[in-house]
Amino acid sequence: RTLETFRQVEGVLGEIPALIGKDLYNAGADALRRAVEAHADDGRCLLLVAHNPGVQYLVADYLFEGAASPDIVGKDQNGYPTATATVFGVDVAGRPVYDGIYLAKDHV
16 A cells, blocks of 8 residues: 555656565654665655554654654554555754644535
8 A cells, every 4th residue: 555655646746766665564753764874874854664553653752852843743643544654854952853743525
């Protein structure tokens, strides 16, 4: 399913260089974080397509590390529906900075 999701995104954004890691299937937040960090310097933008609960836990970790507001943290804690995208920037100290959350139901 993640590959199908990626292909849908690629259909909208255009061809995206991809590394497909079957070892990340149903991975936990720690494994997903290691994958992100391993490719953090590969370009200006990194897209991670993953399954729950790992991706939701990773998002929660980033929200806490970036000191996101309680309202934003609450959005993640209330569930992370299929096809949700959370966007983070990175500040000068290397901390994640919340930039937005996009729920598929809001863009149908």
